[in-house]
Amino acid sequence: MFNRLGKTAAGDDPKMGRLVSYWSVTVLLYLLCLGIVWLETFTGSGQREAAAALTILSCLGHAGFYLLIRKSRRLRLTPAQLSVYQGRFAVLITCLGYPIVGPFRGACLVVLLVTLVFCAFTLEARKTHSLSIFAIVLLGAMMIAMSRLDPAFDARIEFVHFVLIGTMVAVVGILTGRMSDLRARLKKQKDELLVALARIQDLATRDALTRLPNRRFMVDLLQGGERVPHGRPACLALLDIDWFKRINDTYGHAAGDEVLQRFAEEGSKLLRPTDILARWGGEEFLLFLPQTTLAQAQGILERFRRHTEAWTLAHGEARLRVTVSAGLVELHDREDYGSGISRADALLYRAKSEGRNRVAVEEEGAAVTAA
Numbered sequence: 001m002f003n004r005l006g007k008t009a010a011g012d013d014p015k016m017g018r019l020v021s022y023w024s025v026t027v028l029l030y031l032l033c034l035g036i037v038w039l040e041t042f043t044g045s046g047q048r049e050a051a052a053a054l055t056i057l058s059c060l061g062h063a064g065f066y067l068l069i070r071k072s073r074r075l076r077l078t079p080a081q082l083s084v085y086q087g088r089f090a091v092l093i094t095c096l097g098y099p100i101v102g103p104f105r106g107a108c109l110v111v112l113l114v115t116l117v118f119c120a121f122t123l124e125a126r127k128t129h130s131l132s133i134f135a136i137v138l139l140g141a142m143m144i145a146m147s148r149l150d151p152a153f154d155a156r157i158e159f160v161h162f163v164l165i166g167t168m169v170a171v172v173g174i175l176t177g178r179m180s181d182l183r184a185r186l187k188k189q190k191d192e193l194l195v196a197l198a199r200i201q202d203l204a205t206r207d208a209l210t211r212l213p214n215r216r217f218m219v220d221l222l223q224g225g226e227r228v229p230h231g232r233p234a235c236l237a238l239l240d241i242d243w244f245k246r247i248n249d250t251y252g253h254a255a256g257d258e259v260l261q262r263f264a265e266e267g268s269k270l271l272r273p274t275d276i277l278a279r280w281g282g283e284e285f286l287l288f289l290p291q292t293t294l295a296q297a298q299g300i301l302e303r304f305r306r307h308t309e310a311w312t313l314a315h316g317e318a319r320l321r322v323t324v325s326a327g328l329v330e331l332h333d334r335e336d337y338g339s340g341i342s343r344a345d346a347l348l349y350r351a352k353s354e355g356r357n358r359v360a361v362e363e364e365g366a367a368v369t370a371a
């Protein structure tokens with residue numbers, strides 16, 4: 001119910017929803033405690049002015065906290081900071097209520113404990129301990145003052161109450177502090193796991209050298225779609241850097257790596273956000289062009305080819321140049337990607353055998369090449 005209330009008040013922001021739902025629980029607790037204050041006021045010896053002042057203070061405090069929660073993002077207030085303020089305010093109100101509730105004083109002790117447990121959900125151990133000390137000191141001061149000022153407050157009973165609540169607050173403070181530590185450790189572990197998971201996902205789906213999606217990513221993506229959706233054109237090309245072995249043999253493997261990186265970088269610049277260039281293996285790349293007709297894809301590949309022969313890579317005194325060959329197909333309606341890749345591979349072979357630095361395109365069952 002409180003979660004639903006938080007969601008209604010805070011919209012889609014889950015953090016804000018949680019804060020508002022905690023806030024509404026504390027409102028309920030305050031209402032209960034104020035009920036006890038007014039019960040004593042009407043049926044016992046409670047003072048009406050003091051009860052009214054306490055009620056107004058509580059209402060103002062709560063309205064203020066609600067506003068602080070809603071504006072917390074703008075004011076850069078963290079949930080922990082809000083909890084410290086709310087916790088101190090709750091302790092203050094409980095201690096102020098202590099002399100007013102007469103024989104129901106024991107209820108204040110329980111409320112103090114509940115406040116501490118509540119705060120332990122958002123506070124770190126150190127802050128929970130300092131809130132416990134604040135509660136013990138304030139309540140102790142209130143008990144001493146009342147046993148001196150009001151004969152109804154028996155010093156012996158107050159002393160027993162103080163020892164009892166002091167011990168319980170200290171124990172609860174330590175336990176909730178431990179709980180906070182545990183929570184902080186769990187959160188740290190969860191954050192570390194999320195980072196590790198993101199890294200594993202990255203390693204599993206990206207090529208370490210070029211940072212392009214790797215073959216596994218591409219296969220999963222293409223197999224996930226299984227078949228080309230009916231009525232939507234999509235094209236697929238296999239690209240291969242020409243005479244790449246010569247670069248390795250002449251300038252070394254590191255230079256070859258640099259060429260692969262540069263090829264990926266330059267190629268990615270030419271593509272639309274929906275196109276995917278993946279490293280298929282070695283010096284071979286796969287380009288997937290969704291929602292693209294063969295004529296459009298041919299234009300993109302031709303631009304890619306011309307751009308590749310235009311850029312150069314400085315390597316010592318030398319300027320390395322490469323060219324690329326490609327086999328391009330339009331995926332047939334409801335065709336599975338595996339057969340599309342085989343057709344593109346055959347066309348790539350043809351582009352290589354017809355002289356390289358060209359795009360071989362399949363048209364109406366026959367493969368033609370353009371350079």
Ligand SMILES: Nc1nc2c(ncn2[C@@H]2O[C@H](COP(=O)(O)OP(=O)(O)OP(=O)(O)O)[C@@H](O)[C@H]2O)c(=O)[nH]1
Nearest residue numbers: 240241242243244245246248253254256257282283
């Ligand atoms: N530097 C580097 N070389 C690689 C990598 N992966 C594969 N190679 C090399 O790429 C070369 C590919 O050579 P070939 O398959 O003979 O092809 P090619 O020399 O490009 O000739 P064509 O494809 O026929 O134009 C091989 O020497 C591989 O060792 C890599 O990650 N880095």
